[in-house]
Amino acid sequence: MTDTNIYLPHLMRIAKITQEAPAVKTFRLEFMDAAAAEAFSFETGQFGLYSAFGEGESTFCIASSPTRKGYIECTFREAGRVTAALADKEEGDVVGFRGPYGNRFPIEQWKGKNLVFIAGGIALPPLRSVIWNCLDLRDWFKDITIVYGARSVADLVYKDELKEWEARPDVNLVVTVDPGGDVPGWTGKVGFVPPVVEALNPSPDNTVALVCGPPIMIKLTLPVLAKLGFSPEAIFTTLENRMKCGLGKCGRCNTGSSYVCKDGPVYTLEQLNSLPAEY
């Protein structure tokens, strides 16, 4: 029998935990097996299944950039049984990881282009991987704009990195919170992401837009981008349908004839338009 067990996870040590926002944490994970660490590589946009042994597996993107070697990071909100168990872990504890799975953002095709990142809430993590990947290859791209919105100031994730991007002259960062989510002294914007993008009015010329957020944000942002003149093949998003295997077998992420875990999670709007809206 030559087949290996494709469901067997790697054991990972939690090297660092960052409390990003209420109920949102980032884990930095390192492979416990040196050979597995050596053999591992991933590309931006890919995801994995993370185990809290005894509770189960959850699907999150790899939120770190492939240019940062030696570890992977994931950011998750405590929402169910597995994420609650993960949230209880401490630095030094062991979790499981299977991956990388899925396709990738074709960043090499964006050389010489402007990039507009649009993220909402807990959907910044997948784009954060691409953002750092592109910032680490900064010469490849022209203008880089990041629009990030959250319900409230407290709900913003990667607060230190937002400051870092804010301070960079080669990044145009726009941070917004929903009406009522601001605090005294808030210097960012107040408003939902779609109108903020519309007001920002980024040029569609030679520009790629990456959109990731809750379904309602994506649904309302896409028409804004269309109105601004972005064509469907220049708009990318990443889906995160419920998954169990990540390998194109368990059937949960099946949308049309596409498996989000294999053909996605990264899709252009042009590709999404050919699928039933079951995501």
Added chain:
Amino acid sequence: MADNFFLPQASLDTLFAALTGDGRRILAPTDRDGRTELNPVTSPGDVAKDYLQTILSAKEAAFPKVERLMSFSTGAGSVDLKDAEPSAVPTVLFGIRPCEASGFKALDAVFNWDTRDRFFNARMEALAVIGIGCTRKDDACFCTSVGGGPGSTSGSDILLTPVEGGFLAEVLTEKGKAMAALAPEAFKADPGLEKKVVEVPVAFDQPGLTKRLKDRFEDGIWVEQSLRCVGCGACAFVCPTCVCFDIVEEADAKGGHRLRTWDSCGGHMFTLHASGHNPRETQAQRWRQRVYHKFSYYPERYDMLGCVGCGKCTRACPVDMNLQEHLAEAAQA
């Protein structure tokens, strides 16, 4: 090409003895407590008489309801993983119907289209199929509408067709030859037997249905057809081709097992996101997914259908949904 033989009824004893003598488990339809289901048997006398089909499908022989994918033990700051070996007992499926025998192909398509599933493959490797062609049918049968037939050899290693005094035995594959070689005295020269099976009328135009589904996604018929669906999942659990599964944990503080279990796209939880958003939140959307997955996505993705026309779902449905009728309706202009 198949090698044809005459297998006298009385020679089944010889064949069964040879198969068990070779260390193989024989699973065959048995009548127990009013249910016809596959169970381990040792002699032909244990096999159900005059059955149409089992209620559950034969897929369990390669894809069990519950199986262990791995085990783990957890301690302070440490986790030990233990790989799981599939318990692939050499098994002969005796007496399953051609529809079900052909269903393994649809499972294989999913389990191996990209990465290979060790658990399924180990069991398939250890599995041989002696199918029996159908001499009767019921109203739920529609194999001929989906490319199969009551005498179809697809998926069988040996196909038996009842004839006067025994069976016409078509030895179809290497696995079939190996089984026949264990009991050569059981397989007599074919005197030119006629393969006679029941006639199953074609109920709908399947290529037409697959084509029609391309522009029927937003149609009201999915709501109409599924109004009485209670989302119990029985159709998926009895289906020989339904492959969707869940992965769950069974554990205590010291460790436990990770298990794969059958699942159904008909359940609300199947696609529910952590945020509460559900891409298929109505039963109509889930019913549509069932039909599309089998008759549109499978052909597109794997160049085959995800349905063998066995009719088990129709027989099992507690609210009398009739797949054949629904498909015939969906195939209409």
